[in-house]
Amino acid sequence: MARALRRAAGATAALGAIVGLLVLAPGAEAQSWRTVTTSRQLAGEESLDVEVSYGAGRFRVAPAEPGLLYRMQLRYDEEAFEPVNEYRGGRLRLGTEGNGEGISLGRGRTEGELDLRLTRAVPMHLRLRFGAVRADLDLGGLSLTDLELSTGASESRIDVSEPNPVAMRRAELEVGAAEFTARHLGNLNAERIEIDAGVGEVTLEFTGEWRRDAAVTVDLGLGALELRFPEGLGVKLEKDSFLTSLDAQRMVKRDDAYYSLGWDEAKRRITVSVDAALGSVNVAWVR
Numbered sequence: 001m002a003r004a005l006r007r008a009a010g011a012t013a014a015l016g017a018i019v020g021l022l023v024l025a026p027g028a029e030a031q032s033w034r035t036v037t038t039s040r041q042l043a044g045e046e047s048l049d050v051e052v053s054y055g056a057g058r059f060r061v062a063p064a065e066p067g068l069l070y071r072m073q074l075r076y077d078e079e080a081f082e083p084v085n086e087y088r089g090g091r092l093r094l095g096t097e098g099n100g101e102g103i104s105l106g107r108g109r110t111e112g113e114l115d116l117r118l119t120r121a122v123p124m125h126l127r128l129r130f131g132a133v134r135a136d137l138d139l140g141g142l143s144l145t146d147l148e149l150s151t152g153a154s155e156s157r158i159d160v161s162e163p164n165p166v167a168m169r170r171a172e173l174e175v176g177a178a179e180f181t182a183r184h185l186g187n188l189n190a191e192r193i194e195i196d197a198g199v200g201e202v203t204l205e206f207t208g209e210w211r212r213d214a215a216v217t218v219d220l221g222l223g224a225l226e227l228r229f230p231e232g233l234g235v236k237l238e239k240d241s242f243l244t245s246l247d248a249q250r251m252v253k254r255d256d257a258y259y260s261l262g263w264d265e266a267k268r269r270i271t272v273s274v275d276a277a278l279g280s281v282n283v284a285w286v287r
Contacts, residue, residue: 057114
């Protein structure tokens with residue numbers, strides 16, 4: 001609970017800093033937009049370490065066409081950003097980095113875009129770091145051994161539309177001041193899922209193909225959390241909260257935890273531990 005309180009305070013302060021930076025940055029009206037497309041063919045890679053960083057704009061990720069290691073189409077303001085495209089020894093870095101000029105709300109209505117396609121064929125450790133973006137990520141079918149995601153003040157949607165063909169050790173999702181939705185989390189094939197959310201609305205849908213039991217932790221600072229579980233999945237819910245309401249539909253309380261009605265007979269079970277400071281937690285069941 002103490003961690004959730006610190007998370008709420010930190011996220012609120014971070015949001016204020018982001019807004020201040022955007023407003024106070026020098027605001028040149030002219031922009032210099034450039035579009036670049038880069039790609040690389042598969043060449044017998046056995047594993048990948050992929051890091052993608054993107055500051056502001058529209059961000060999309062999806063599986064690549066057969067034969068491609070990756071394809072990136074990037075539209076960016078070269079007055080504020082520089083493209084990143086590096087590959088060496090199984091390590092791939094993509095995206096943009098700031099050039100120190102700052103970003104202004106007065107720079108116009110046009111926004112940058114990053115459209116990234118990644119191979120399904122090579123197991124990868126995927127790191128996604130983005131700031132003030134609108135993110136639409138389809139990770140379905142990617143061979144993910146580990147996943148790390150970090151967002152700023154964003155509107156983000158993640159869909160694992162197809163099962164991960166390899167076992168994942170851990171998925172770590174760090175969400176700032178954001179509206180965040182993740183669907184088909186069961187398809188991650190993860191042993192452990194960790195979500196650290198600051199301020200905002202968070203929706204986590206645990207549908208998909210569960211191939212193993214899993215542990216899920218959710219740290220929420222300030223906001224609303226909705227947990228959507230598929231019928232037939234065994235769910236144990238542990239809650240440590242301060243000023244947080246809980247609506248645990250179709251669950252029964254045993255000792256200090258809540259259990260789904262079919263927990264004892266379920267073929268797959270997940271334990272969800274929620275640490276929330278201030279807000280609401282709602283449980284829903286989907287077919």
